[in-house]
Amino acid sequence: MERVCPRCGALSGSKKFFGDFCENCYLDTINLKFPMRVEIQTCKMCGKVRVSKWEELNKANLESIVKKNVEGNYDSFQVSHLGGDQYEVTFLVSRGSNYFEVKKRFSLKMNKSICEDCSRATSGYYEAIIQVRGKNTQRWAEKIMRELRGRTFVSKYLELDEGIDIYVGSKKEAAEALCVLKCKPSISDKLYGVKDGRRVYRRTYCVRV
Numbered sequence: 001m002e003r004v005c006p007r008c009g010a011l012s013g014s015k016k017f018f019g020d021f022c023e024n025c026y027l028d029t030i031n032l033k034f035p036m037r038v039e040i041q042t043c044k045m046c047g048k049v050r051v052s053k054w055e056e057l058n059k060a061n062l063e064s065i066v067k068k069n070v071e072g073n074y075d076s077f078q079v080s081h082l083g084g085d086q087y088e089v090t091f092l093v094s095r096g097s098n099y100f101e102v103k104k105r106f107s108l109k110m111n112k113s114i115c116e117d118c119s120r121a122t123s124g125y126y127e128a129i130i131q132v133r134g135k136n137t138q139r140w141a142e143k144i145m146r147e148l149r150g151r152t153f154v155s156k157y158l159e160l161d162e163g164i165d166i167y168v169g170s171k172k173e174a175a176e177a178l179c180v181l182k183c184k185p186s187i188s189d190k191l192y193g194v195k196d197g198r199r200v201y202r203r204t205y206c207v208r209v
């Protein structure tokens with residue numbers, strides 16, 4: 001016997017039915033809420049976004065954004081970029097032995113801000129200086145700059161008669177970059193202040209190339 005969807009009047013001969021309702025009306029009963037627009041902070045200087053920390057926008061933090069903003073139950077989901085600031089999430093929702101796809105579109109609104117690293121870099125902050133000395137300073141300074149990129153920021157780059165000085169935001173990252181490049185720097189520390197009762201040193205790595 002043909003059934004009639006009580007909500008829209010569709011006939012079971014022309015559409016799939018779940019319980020009393022046609023497929024479309026049944027999908028409407030899956031109560032999954034997602035905002036049309038999600039706002040996040042983005043750094044106007046380096047383009048990183050702030051989700052839990054400042055980082056590049058990628059699959060993992062897009063997924064955190066979805067989890068943070070969805071209301072309702074689902075089994076899994078997938079995010080795809082539609083272009084520009086438009087994204088679509090496809091939620092997989094199970095009801096009994098059936099699975100349904102619920103699609104939600106949203107725009108990602110980037111509110112311009114400035115990340116900690118960029119604000120430190122523009123204020124001239126540094127924890128370490130890498131001094132490049134010797135014959136091939138230019139080539140080695142470029143290698144070091146490449147290795148530092150993505151690790152930390154460089155707040156100053158000085159070409160001097162005696163070589164090149166690179167002012168670096170993190171002494172730990174400076175050491176790791178030099179280690180990757182198999183440079184064996186000589187290290188000296190200079191006291192530059194006291195913070196929370198602790199002496200703070202700036203470190204100089206001198207690399208002979």
Ligand SMILES: [Zn+2]
Nearest residue numbers: 005008022025
């Ligand atoms: Zn219906």
Ligand SMILES: [Zn+2]
Nearest residue numbers: 043046115118
């Ligand atoms: Zn930044």
